[in-house]
Amino acid sequence: MRLLLVEDDDHVAAALSAVLARHGFEVTHARSGEEALTALLPAAATPFGVVLLDLGLPDQDGFEVCGRIRKISATPVIMVTARADVRSRIHGLNLGADDYVVKPYDTGELLARIHAVSRRNAPGTGESATEDGTPKDALRLGAVTIEPATRQVSVAGTAVPLTRKEFDLLALLAQRPGVVFRREQIISEVWRTSWEGTGRTLEVHIASLRAKLRMPALIETVRGVGYRLVVPPAPAGATASPAS
Structure with a gap:
């Protein structure tokens, strides 16, 4: 799975990217909101399976980035941030985030959440449609x-x-x-x-x-x-x- 990591701290990104790579992920690192949005444009060669989005970005707030992502992409977004207050969590979910993980986190839990959101958003099996064109699983x-x-x-x-x-x-x-x-x-x-x-x-x-x-x-x-x-x-x- 291709994964987009949006994190402005290179040391944090390098450590997390190494862990993710060991678990089979192909990680692309974006250091700002604009880099992330560019990577998610429809013209991108291969779509990402999940976006890990930090909120403390240098060019714009991560909440704003999440809202803009939702306008151009349906890729699942997991907010990964030190903001632990309930109001921030609710705001992030309302903006379209699929999950919200608070730093510091357990790596195993983060991996489980990545797999969970990817399963929930996996495409169907492509069963044939009924006579009126509606999929059989509708x-x-x-x-x-x-x-x-x-x-x-x-x-x-x-x-x-x-x-x-x-x-x-x-x-x-x-x-x-x-x-x-x-x-x-x-x-x-x-x-x-x-x-x-x-x-x-x-x-x-x-x-x-x-x-x-x-x-x-x-x-x-x-x-x-x-x-x-x-x-x-x-x-x-x-x-x-x-x-x-």
């Missing part, structure tokens, strides 16, 4: 169609763009429609953390999903417990509009 929930392999969602045939975490959250709830997922379980599965402060982040993502899908009743809040996905009735025709 989930159909009333007017909502979820395609895990391509990470695409549509409502009544209209594509709905979702962020990485919004898709992961919807896909998790869609695995067992009608079943209540505890808040702690959702945070653990989607954000891979048990931080108490992540609760507000979950609420923000639920609200965003309801708004983007234009189906506020799709995700039901079970007070004091968590959330569940309520399967809406199928539209009375292929061109039916989603519920408002």
Whole structure:
């Protein structure tokens, strides 16, 4: 796997690159936000599997870099920083980071997190499509169609763009429609953390999903417990509009 390490400290980068190389990673080192963004441009020869992003960069704050990365690339981002406060963690996750590791960290844990985010974002097996062109592994929930392999969602045939975490959250709830997922379980599965402060982040993502899908009743809040996905009735025709 190719890995982009965004770190301005050459000594730290050299030590970490050596460890990663011993575990089979091909590491590219970027010393600034602009170097990282250039390396991630679509014109790059081979895509990266994961970005390790330090927040204390010389040219711009790592949070800003993460936001800009999300505009040009879907590559998983793991923030690696000494900023341990909950507010920074939540801010990073809201900006689109897939994980957040606080320095000093255990190398084994970092490697495990790299493999975890790469597994979650691995492409599907390329199964053939059905007669209407929808992949066989797609989930159909009333007017909502979820395609895990391509990470695409549509409502009544209209594509709905979702962020990485919004898709992961919807896909998790869609695995067992009608079943209540505890808040702690959702945070653990989607954000891979048990931080108490992540609760507000979950609420923000639920609200965003309801708004983007234009189906506020799709995700039901079970007070004091968590959330569940309520399967809406199928539209009375292929061109039916989603519920408002």
